[in-house]
């Protein structure tokens with residue numbers, strides 16, 4: 001996970017943990033929508049809220065809490081290779 005800062009936190013960038021290989025870029029800046037907040041704990045592990053849902057073919061839905069991926073129940077996280 002990379003937090004891009006330019007004075008203020010701008011983006012949280014990380015690879016999708018669902019296996020699709022997509023780079024997820026969450027906006028942390030106040031004047032964009034949707035926006036997320038990334039709050040680091042004392043070990044600088046970020047907790048992201050709200051949860052992250054992929055809008056591509058990858059059906060990931062997860063929280064990031066203290067730098068760890070916390071899967072939501074409705075996430076079908078196994079990387080599927082089925083054709084559409």
Ligand SMILES: [Zn+2]
Nearest residue numbers: 016018020058
């Ligand atoms: Zn994915």
